[in-house]
Amino acid sequence: VQVVESGGGLVQAGGSLRLSCAASPIDRRMDNINMMAWYRQIPGNQREMVASITVGGTTNYADAVKGRFTITRDNAKSTIHLQMNSLEPEDTAVYYCTADVTTLLFGGPPDEYTSWGQGTQVTVSS
Numbered sequence: 001v002q003v004v005e006s007g008g009g010l011v012q013a014g015g016s017l018r019l020s021c022a023a024s025p026i027d028r029r030m031d032n033i034n035m036m037a038w039y040r041q042i043p044g045n046q047r048e049m050v051a052s053i054t055v056g057g058t059t060n061y062a063d064a065v066k067g068r069f070t071i072t073r074d075n076a077k078s079t080i081h082l083q084m085n086s087l088e089p090e091d092t093a094v095y096y097c098t099a100d101v102t103t104l105l106f107g108g109p110p111d112e113y114t115s116w117g118q119g120t121q122v123t124v125s126s
């Protein structure tokens with residue numbers, strides 16, 4: 001499954017950005033996309049989970065973004081969005097989208113893995 005992010009950019013503190021992510025199955029009959037999520041990484045730091053959403057719509061947020069960020073999902077299109085409001089300079093990072101995938105295989109157990117996008121830069125100026 002290929003994962004592609006879009007929507008990053010430069011914004012002033014207090015502003016908003018909307019990130020989008022599309023997961024493209026190789027074979028829709030065999031690839032099942034499960035939980036999808038956004039992570040971010042500041043240079044020199046570990047990647048941290050920002051928000052996640054299940055197929056059923058259950059969401060989870062990092063404490064640092066609760067009340068400011070909203071994750072949504074369109075299962076028909078295998079896409080997720082991250083609406084980021086009241087952005088702060090501390091939100092500056094490369095944001096990555098992930099998709100947990102289960103691929104059905106003939107004659108064997110399913111293959112489970114997490115596919116990562118290339119990342120999109122978000123910069124919040126003070």
